[in-house]
Amino acid sequence: MRPNLLASTSLTRPVAFFNTNAGSKLFVCATAQQADLDDEAFAALDWVQVRGVGSFGETGVSTNILTYDTWDTDVVQKAKGMTNAGDPEIELARIPDDPGQVILRTAARTNLNYAFKVERNDKPTINGTPTIRYNRGLITGPREPNGRNEDFDLEVFTLGLQQRQVTVDPTDGA
Numbered sequence: 306m307r308p309n310l311l312a313s314t315s316l317t318r319p320v321a322f323f324n325t326n327a328g329s330k331l332f333v334c335a336t337a338q339q340a341d342l343d344d345e346a347f348a349a350l351d352w353v354q355v356r357g358v359g360s361f362g363e364t365g366v367s368t369n370i371l372t373y374d375t376w377d378t379d380v381v382q383k384a385k386g387m388t389n390a391g392d393p394e395i396e397l398a399r400i401p402d403d404p405g406q407v408i409l410r411t412a413a414r415t416n417l418n419y420a421f422k423v424e425r426n427d428k429p430t431i432n433g434t435p436t437i438r439y440n441r442g443l444i445t446g447p448r449e450p451n452g453r454n455e456d457f458d459l460e461v462f463t464l465g466l467q468q469r470q471v472t473v474d475p476t477d478g479a
Contacts, residue, residue: 433476
């Protein structure tokens with residue numbers, strides 16, 4: 306018998322398999338982090354929420370596939386090459402005095418690595434914890450997309466991630 310993926314929880318909503326980004330939160334640590342961190346080191350940092358997040362780009366790793374063909378083979382030989390930890394863009398509704406946005410603007414003027422945390426809105430129970438994704442990398446920007454008369458005042462930052470994403474799965478709090 307297959308499990309019911311839409312089984313109700315104590316919150317009387319479907320299990321968190323099919324969540325949107327709505328209600329998720331982005332945080333940044335104001336102190337530069339120059340070395341790789343594990344989940345415990347990330348969790349121990351002081352976090353400041355970044356407000357006005359409209360979009361947070363793709364994270365995770367992308368590995369180059371190398372190819373080499375020789376005269377005596379009819380199929381190209383392949384191997385894994387270098388891995389990129391990601392270069393997501395963060396699009397924000399500009400809030401000049403938001404502490405999280407101020408940290409991003411300040412950090413973008415440095416060549417240092419900063420830590421980021423995304424808390425998904427997928428707690429399986431009231432006392433549970435959400436999925437948490439940690440990243441660490443450089444910050445560039447902001448770029449201002451400008452636009453037409455009915456466009457919002459936006460800023461776009463790019464993160465140059467320097468280590469593999471650390472994901473902490475949600476818990477039910479039991």
